Each structure stands twice: as structure tokens, then as C-alpha cells.
Amino acid sequence: MGIMMVDCLNNDTVRQFLCATQLAAINLKNISKEVDFILMILSHPILKKYPLKTTYITRFLKAIISQMENSGIELPDELYLKYVEFIQKESNEGPFYKHYVLDNDIISNELVESVITIQESISIVSQGTTGLCTWQAGIALSCWCFKNQDKLKDKFIIELGCGTGLSGISACINCRPSEYWFTDCHTTVLNTLRHNTQINETHHKFNCKYDIVQFSWNDIEGLKMFEKKKPDLILAADVIFDHTMFEPLCSSLRYFTNNNTTEILLFCTLRNPETYTKFLETLRKKCDIYLFMFKNNNKRCSRKNFTYFFFFSRKV
Numbered sequence: 001m002g003i004m005m006v007d008c009l010n011n012d013t014v015r016q017f018l019c020a021t022q023l024a025a026i027n028l029k030n031i032s033k034e035v036d037f038i039l040m041i042l043s044h045p046i047l048k049k050y051p052l053k054t055t056y057i058t059r060f061l062k063a064i065i066s067q068m069e070n071s072g073i074e075l076p077d078e079l080y081l082k083y084v085e086f087i088q089k090e091s092n093e094g095p096f097y098k099h100y101v102l103d104n105d106i107i108s109n110e111l112v113e114s115v116i117t118i119q120e121s122i123s124i125v126s127q128g129t130t131g132l133c134t135w136q137a138g139i140a141l142s143c144w145c146f147k148n149q150d151k152l153k154d155k156f157i158i159e160l161g162c163g164t165g166l167s168g169i170s171a172c173i174n175c176r177p178s179e180y181w182f183t184d185c186h187t188t189v190l191n192t193l194r195h196n197t198q199i200n201e202t203h204h205k206f207n208c209k210y211d212i213v214q215f216s217w218n219d220i221e222g223l224k225m226f227e228k229k230k231p232d233l234i235l236a237a238d239v240i241f242d243h244t245m246f247e248p249l250c251s252s253l254r255y256f257t258n259n260n261t262t263e264i265l266l267f268c269t270l271r272n273p274e275t276y277t278k279f280l281e282t283l284r285k286k287c288d289i290y291l292f293m294f295k296n297n298n299k300r301c302s303r304k305n306f307t308y309f310f311f312f313s314r315k316v
């Protein structure tokens with residue numbers, strides 16, 4: 001019997017490949033058993049329409065070939081042919097995409113129904129922003145939304161610094177918020193996000209009204225936009241890394257917690273503990289809050305560093 005797409009999608013290496021995980025973080029020990037999955041995925045029309053970066057694919061195929069050769073395993077001709085095919089069209093000209101599988105247990109045999117496709121930049125910082133690629137805490141938040149659908153149900157949610165939009169798209173597809181606002185300060189980020197929502201709307205049903213709003217934390221003081229309608233929940237991922245932004249970010253969080261009912265959930269990647277201490281100091285100075293910190297234990301969503309999430313609400 002031929003291999004099934006559903007088995008491919010439940011395979012960890014395939015999932016890591018689809019979202020172009022760093023090769024060093026992928027376990028290639030059993031790769032000979034997974035080669036057919038990878039070849040099947042590589043020939044799928046969605047990877048032709050929304051390609052991964054070609055240099056990533058060639059490096060990945062080369063790593064598989066080396067691993068199999070070193071283990072004395074005979075290589076299928078198709079693997080070599082694919083490698084040559086991609087070497088010939090290797091290019092750094094985008095746009096490039098990543099495909100995220102969030103569900104732990106896929107039951108659909110359709111690739112497009114099981115992934116969220118995101119256009120991403122190939123560098124961490126490009127066009128003066130960090131928002132054109134998806135960050136680890138953004139992936140963790142998107143998985144959390146998938147698993148905690150009831151916590152977002154019927155809520156008016158505003159996401160701060162939404163970047164490429166993976167978390168928000170996951171929330172709109174998997175949960176039923178009453179309304180979801182993607183916000184970010186950067187025009188190119190918002191244009192990319194718009195493209196990403198359009199791609200995913202062709203395969204998925206968005207279960208809520210959503211809006212894409214340009215909003216900078218620096219502008220919160222004079223802002224009228226949120227006066228009439230306060231959100232029930234603020235979400236943000238990987239926004240705590242630049243200490244010069246802590247003041248405006250915390251002022252925005254204070255603004256949103258002013259009405260005592262808005263709750264806040266921040267997903268963070270713990271890179272430098274001092275950064276978090278400094279952020280929490282700034283936050284505590286500005287807001288009188290209950291704060292809870294959790295370690296994210298979904299291993300499928302985390303890569304090298306741990307992700308944490310902070311949940312807080314205003315003291316009443």
C-alpha cells in the first residue's frame with residue numbers, strides 16, 4: 001500500500017522540515033525510514049506554490065544523503081534526482097514560505113487543511129524589523145491557541161506585535177473569539193500579514209471577524225482607537241527582547257488593564273534572564289497586577305530555548 005499523507009504529517013521530521021527548522025535541531029538518525037515521506041512532501045503542489053527556501057532544501061537533502069552514506073544505507077535514485085533538481089534552481093530570491101503543523105495528532109489526509117502557511121523573510125531582521133519571520137514564542141502561542149480553544153472563545157482579542165501572524169491565524173482558525181485584532185507598528189509586517197491571512201483563508205475557515213490594525217506601543221497615550229471597546233484579552237509573543245521598548249510596551253499593558261477586566265497573556269522565549277527581570281520590574285512599577293508565570297511544556301512547539309508564558313490581570 002502507498003504511503004498516506006496523514007502518516008507524513010504525523011512524523012516529527014516532516015513537521016520540522018516543513019517549517020524549515022535549523023538542521024542542527026533535527027534528529028536524522030532514522031532518516032532512511034522517513035525519506036519517502038520527505039520525497040512525497042517535496043512533490044506536493046503546495047510546496048511548489050509556496051516554496052521553502054531552496055538553499056534550506058538542498059542543505060536538508062545533503063544532510064540526509066550524508067547520513068545515509070555514512071550509515072552504509074543504499075540511497076534511492078529519486079533522492080539524488082531531487083537533490084540535483086533543487087541544486088539547479090537554488091536561489092535566494094523569495095518569497096519563501098514555512099508550513100506549520102500545530103495539531104499533535106493529525107487525522108486529515110490533506111496537507112493544505114493541516115498546515116498554516118506563512119510567508120517569511122530569510123533573515124531574523126530585515127527591512128528594519130524583526131516581524132518578518134516567525135519567532136519561537138509565536139509558534140508556542142499558536143500551539144497554545146490550538147490546545148486552549150475554550151480560553152479564547154467569545155473574547156475580543158488584541159494581539160500586540162503580531163509579526164507574520166501565525167499565532168493570530170491559529171486563533172482565528174482554531175478558536176472562536178468574538179473578534180481578533182492583529183496589531184503591529186510596521187507597514188511591511190502588516191502587508192505580509194495581510195498576504196498570510198489571504199493564503200490561509202483559501203484553505204481554512206476563519207471563525208471570527210478579524211482586523212489588521214497599525215498600532216505602535218509608543219502611541220498609546222494619545223490613542224482613541226481602544227476607548228470605546230476594551231479587549232477581553234491581550235496576546236503577544238516574543239515582544240520582550242529590546243529593553244528600550246519596555247516603557248512603551250508596559251504603558252500599553254497598563255492602558256489595557258485600566259478597566260480591571262482585560263487579561264494579558266505574553267509568550268516569551270527565555271534567552272537572557274536579566275531581560276525578563278528588567279521587563280517585570282518595569283511592568284510592576286506601572287501596573288498593580290496579579291502575575292502568573294508558566295513554563296510551556298509542549299515540546300513539539302519548542303526548539304532550543306524554553307518558552308514561558310506570563311499571564312496577568314489587574315488587582316482589584
Ligand SMILES: C[S@@+](CC[C@H](N)C(=O)[O-])C[C@H]1O[C@@H](n2cnc3c(N)ncnc32)[C@H](O)[C@@H]1O
Nearest residue numbers: 130131134135138161162163185216217237238
Ligand atoms: C520578535 S517580533 C515577534 C513577532 C511575532 N509576535 C512572533 O512571535 O513571531 C516583534 C514584533 O513586535 C513588533 N514591534 C516592535 N516594536 C513595536 C512597537 N513599538 N509597537 C508595536 N509593535 C512593535 C515588531 O514589528 C515585530 O513584529
